[in-house]
Amino acid sequence: MPLTRTPLLAETVRKLVARGGYVNAYKIFNRLHPSDIAAILGDLSEHLRRDAFKTLYRRNLTLASEALSELGPERGAVILSEMSSQEISAILQELNPDDAADFVADLPAELQEEILGAMRAKEASEVEDLLQYPEQTAGRIMSPKVFSLEEESTVEEAISQLQDAGDLEMVFYIYVVDEHGNLVGVLSLRQLLLKRPETLLKDIMETDVIRVTTDTDQEEVSQLVASYNILAIPVVDAQNKLVGVITVDDVIDVIKEEATEDMYRLAGLDVEERVFTPPSTSIRKRVPWLVVNLATAFITALVVAQFEATIAQYAVLAVFMPIVPLLGGNAGNQTLTVMVRGIALGEISWANSRKALVKEVIIGATNGFVVGVLVGVVAYLWKGDPIIGVVLSLAMLGTLLVAAVTGTLVPLFLRWLKIDPALASSIFVTTATDVVGFLFFLGLGALALARF
Amino acid sequence: MPLTRTPLLAETVRKLVARGGYVNAYKIFNRLHPSDIAAILGDLSEHLRRDAFKTLYRRNLTLASEALSELGPERGAVILSEMSSQEISAILQELNPDDAADFVADLPAELQEEILGAMRAKEASEVEDLLQYPEQTAGRIMSPKVFSLEEESTVEEAISQLQDAGDLEMVFYIYVVDEHGNLVGVLSLRQLLLKRPETLLKDIMETDVIRVTTDTDQEEVSQLVASYNILAIPVVDAQNKLVGVITVDDVIDVIKEEATEDMYRLAGLDVEERVFTPPSTSIRKRVPWLVVNLATAFITALVVAQFEATIAQYAVLAVFMPIVPLLGGNAGNQTLTVMVRGIALGEISWANSRKALVKEVIIGATNGFVVGVLVGVVAYLWKGDPIIGVVLSLAMLGTLLVAAVTGTLVPLFLRWLKIDPALASSIFVTTATDVVGFLFFLGLGALALARF
Incomplete structure (x- = not known):
């Protein structure tokens, strides 16, 4: 509020x-x-x-x-x-x-x-x-109090029943059912006003009703309501019997909840946490993610450990060491966020995901070149050593390419596994960019400094 | 879709x-x-x-x-x-x-x-x-085609005018205006059905109408519609004249857009970018953020450079160097995300922001202790050196405290400056955790290794 x-x-x-x-x-x-x-x-x-x-x-x-x-x-x-x-x-x-x-x-x-x-x-x-x-299914979030009438009813009967239906606050559509309670049509409230009292509902109803079943995921429900600009969507069971309705105010809650979920998952937070969740609960929910991160941090340390002897000899490598993984992480995060949000908004399909990959690789290569040259020049100006500059540039280019590829493919792969792409993407992508960032920089650095 | x-x-x-x-x-x-x-x-x-x-x-x-x-x-x-x-x-x-x-x-x-x-x-x-x-104001996103009637009209006139109003697809409420066109009341479509034809609108209308002015921010519009569970909100000018209406389908678009905006800003992406923005545009939009990040990465490198001599002597410091800033960045990001989302959803007010800070500090201290002990023990088991373990533990505790404080205060401070808290928070928070992470670990490490 x-x-x-x-x-x-x-x-x-x-x-x-x-x-x-x-x-x-x-x-x-x-x-x-x-x-x-x-x-x-x-x-x-x-x-x-x-x-x-x-x-x-x-x-x-x-x-x-x-x-x-x-x-x-x-x-x-x-x-x-x-x-x-x-x-x-x-x-x-x-x-x-x-x-x-x-x-x-x-x-x-x-x-x-x-x-x-x-x-x-x-x-x-x-x-x-x-x-x-x-x-998170339609059945769970629907209201079972759905206003419906039989197809043989008249407009006059419909209006009088509407007047009697006291506690149904949000009636936008009148759902029409057959004698078995199966959903067969829909009418808007306003259409009732436009027709003669004796008209039968079955003669004026729209029969192509957008509907969901009780087991439809709430995210799909919200996408349907949002993209068709409707105010409510009827819920049917496996036999097409009308069992409930989901109104647009609930859909708004779902949209907010799903956006929060994605943001939280990208940051490694539990979906249930809110600003004023008690600290003890928050601690319990955040620690596991930090422990997973600690594990990946040790993987990074293992990579660096391979170059301990080189660093002892050329400590300047340690000074520049944090730069490439930092930038790689940020670039990977940019790609990842575009992909995760694009998937959530339904803008990415299998058909166009190759196009997304090509685009991100072009961006990664260009930005890798731009930032690579920049970092190389600054490092050269600072330390006066061209070798460090060239090594930084190349490592940056390579790492930003890896960031682009993993940032695109990891969420697509998770979706293919039917896992929420927001859930674990960032841990994979940052681990990849960290490991590769240190490996490229220290590896190239060790080679170059030993040779020149 | x-x-x-x-x-x-x-x-x-x-x-x-x-x-x-x-x-x-x-x-x-x-x-x-x-x-x-x-x-x-x-x-x-x-x-x-x-x-x-x-x-x-x-x-x-x-x-x-x-x-x-x-x-x-x-x-x-x-x-x-x-x-x-x-x-x-x-x-x-x-x-x-x-x-x-x-x-x-x-x-x-x-x-x-x-x-x-x-x-x-x-x-x-x-x-x-x-x-x-x-x-992003109400005036810009409203529809000027708003269905309104004078307060002296009867229910019968209202229904007949509704029947004539052909192209107004989404009429949910009938707004009632006085002779000057000022908004004075509202009625739902269903209320019309319940009243006798000769009733005057002014006798049955609700006079306490939730409204916005043309300069209201679209985010506030969406929060009003969502929290009052209404389907449309009337827009008035500075003189309270009814000039338009914003319907719930547009509000849904705003809610999605604002969520995308926050996610994008946290990742340093331009709000306009989409999955299939042409690469050249994306490159232009993403490079500035990477350059800002590069500048902060050089600040980090400057910090590390102060310890170049120590690292040359104890290269093991370089091996463990990445761990504390990595965890600090992640913990800061968790706090930041909770705060930014809480502000966007209107759950954080000035009154309760101190409570949020206290909560995050408690979490930072506890998680800092837990993760600190864990990292210390693992490092000790790996290298057999208790000093590195203790130094890592202390640096981790200190850095996670800094992450908690900056992750809470930076977005609050930005909001106080009337800047979107999502916009620049992450750069400040990660720079703080990186600098402090390296400083605590290398500083303590240099002291301890020199002494013991």
Whole structure:
């Protein structure tokens, strides 16, 4: 949420809650949109957040549950952790089933049972149904509350049913089903307004409905909604029975989540981590990546160790040693980022990936030449030794070529293995550029200095 | 666009166009959604893309312009570059004004004039109006075609006007204005269905309308739409006059664009670059970043140069030298990514940024200790020299602390300067961790080896 919107209010609420002015804090909350309340709650310390939420919860259960839903499972966990399972159930049964499922999924298994048991039977079973589907699939993120009508209904019946359908806040399309509940058509709300009351839905519906199945990956769902510019996409089971709908607001969350995921994976971070994840959790999640990096750093050290004797003789090699791997790492990272993002946005297909490789090799060769000449000249001017300059130039050119090739091929290869290209690409690419960078520079350096 | 959807069709079209089978290629296009046509065009070589587009353009101008719009200005540029300004105008005047403005903005200034001159007057002036607003503002990305009614209108009049408003494809809300055209209220389409025909709009409208002004940054627009779960946001000028609307499909584009921007900036890439940007452009855009990196690499080399004599004496230092800066760079990058993404998602405010710093320092200290002990033990086992082990451990701890502090403070400081935190953070952080990493390790190493 933008920082410009609620900082003053947040400060006021913070002071009120800290002083025990719960009633006045509630009065402020009561005037706000749930998403603003969530922004304020998210800004408070964990202790104050719990107190402020309790105030809201006691006075306005609906608003409290909406705010919790906006806060999301990660930042909401600390609030729920202090409540009884009765209280948690009372809140969760107010949420949309897909949002409630997000919260329940994050709880320990025994607490899940207890909470679902304490919820109203209808809501509990809706949540349980959603939890059957794997995370990040259409089935898991869909809302089972989908507005549908039979194909034999008339426009007049459709409008009257729409008027009766109270709690469906986001109806954009009317999905039309046959007698078995199979999805056969779609109509927009506006089309209803344009037709005569007695018209049958089956005569005006669009039959070519873009749809997904419950096991479709959420990233594909978001790409479909985004590229077809639609507001909602129906979800069907393997028998084409309409079982849910995913609306554009959920798609926006998926798009943000997937972008975060890619950025995090490129940096070796766990997808679940957020700015205010407790430090103990962050430590546990970041250490493995650092240990993997340590292992690759030792590989680098092993390469350098082969040249220990040469370095003892020509210590100047050690001075210039960091330059080539540093630049190689950066160039590799540029290529890698373009590729990973291009794959995520669906711009790279198998057909055009060769073109991408050719392009990156041309860039690597040119930039290797430009940066190579530059580094050689500067080194020569500094140390007055042409040999170091030439060695640096050549090593730079070679390393930037390797950076281009690995930066392109590693993510493509991972995708071919059906692994997220963002997940492990950077470790392979930087290891390659580090090893090759030291090897080229020290190897050429050892040869040249021994000979001239 | 997902790779799973159109690869076979793309292959067929490629073969058809390559063989000159334009009529059959057109028959395929004619059955597809514009976004699928765009996906296929984007996949073709530039030469075939132009030919395929020309086929489409001659037979179905509307479909051609829709496909071009989906392809976007970057990938569409190569198509327009081969067309006459008459032809370009004929296409652009079919697009929504905001999409047309995107294309026009990317053209050379003299061609802009010529094309706007050849367009129908109404469309040309709509595009010109939009181009007055700076890039990445609400004014630039809004659609000036906004559906609004006067507050004295009745529900019945509203419905009949909706039925007449032909080409407004994405009407979700009805904005209500006063006699001066000022925005005073909003209604959803569904609310219209629930009210009696003679009801006045001003009696049923919601008056607390979430709105932005023409100069609002597009990132803030997208955060508002996403956090309030709305489908469109009205844009007003400084006098609160309703001038346009931004719909959720444009917001999705903004969210993707901003995520790409952050990822690219962290990797030192230009925001405009795409997978298939011509190599010459990519080279021009990537070299400056590499040159900046080269400068920082020389700073690193300068630090190492201070220890040249020590390294000549103890070449083992050179072997372990790369390890600490490598790990420091990775740890700094983890912190930086969490911060940059947290700022972009609006999770970090000034109030809670101290908390973020404390958290990262705790993580840096703990991970520094864990990885420090590990690297020390491995180095000791390898070389049998406890001094190197202890020096590595201490240098690692110190460097990971510096990584935590700079990784947190640099993006916050840049934001305070109103610079995009993603833009230059990584260069400062990696330079800091490199310099400090070499300095701590070689400095401590020189001291220890000289003494023991």
